[in-house]
Amino acid sequence: MNCTQTRELIGAHLDGELDVMASLEFKRHVECCTACALAAERVEAVRSAVAVAPYYRAPDRLGLQIRAAMGREAGARAGGIGRFVRPLAVAAALVLVATLSWRVARSTGPSGGLERELVAAHVRSLQADHLLDVPSSNQHTVKPWFNGKIDFAPDVRDLADAGFPLQGGRLDYVDGHVAAVLVYRHKLHVINCFVWPAEGGASERATSVQGYRLLRFTDRGLMYWVVSDASAETLEEFGRAVRAVSPRVPGALP
């Protein structure tokens, strides 16, 4: 191996890309050629310098956004909404939403507006940069983040064991309340769990608005509204998981 050949193989040698024979020949040459040895050292210096360059990890919310977008796409496909049917489907959906909204408004009185507000907040949260103020799967990071921002203490727990990994939290404003929102994920579905202090007990109720499902319940003096595009069964399971892990602390919030 001469100097020209050796110089060409410096990178491949350092990157471990040479086969055993070529590697041996390379080493043999470098041992007795100081010029090539120096050249190799220079390339190695650049290699180690580059190793300290930042490695950009994907932000947590990017994974959530992609999963949400995939879920929307999968939903559209599963529904068999083709390119040409889409305008029709949208028109039909609008009529349906209008009818539904009217019926919801009629059947539930003023709270129907709240449900629409929650769905709107859920949809808004799925748009870029709205989902999480504190992106973390660590409940010990998310819980203290709420301190001083709200006058109640939501029970922040990672429910990964039950199939609902915690994604983080944020503050939102619904129905004239500042709400703590705990964000969970179930497969491709984002679950927004709105929490604020309950004013009197409210019975558990599941509804659906604009294709989104909502579940309401109270637990330990807090009102929970869960919104997602996951199935009603999934939401019920989620509700059970939230209540199951809540420790019954004596003297907790009334």
Added chain:
Amino acid sequence: MRTEPDISRFESTVLVHLDSAYNLARWLVRSEHDAQDVVQEACLRALRSFDTFRGGDARCWLLKIVRNTCCTWLERNRRNEPEPLMDVELEQFASEAADPHLQMIRRVDAEQVREAIDELPAVFREIVVLRDLEGLSYKEIAVVAAAPIGTVMSRLARARKQLEERLAPRVAQGGLT
């Protein structure tokens, strides 16, 4: 029609490489916000053509799609990015460069390295990122960058040469007087 198990298989084989995808895009488009858009688009493209994925290395497969999405993005935003991701004729560097400033290169910090890599032409930047940050083999880089291995090797050598020249004076300016 896509079924639920298909998506969970996509998550476990492809989406687990999200960090790699984002790192490459972030270095290529050089903006946090645009990198997120590019990666999201690339992932949806990947999902749509997941049927064509015939096993093998899912990371390379995803990186290739990310790279192509970046290409499209760079084309569209050519004003900010004068060098598209295609092979360009560059003058051959003299094999014997000036003083290598070996000691200086050994003292650079992360910010100086980041700047130096950012200033590389995109065609070199991607090879350095794939090799030295992502740890891909030459063969894998050849797949991702759709270039013969010989081209990968020569681009990598030239990229490192340029980095050496950029890093040495940077340290000299850095005030080690």
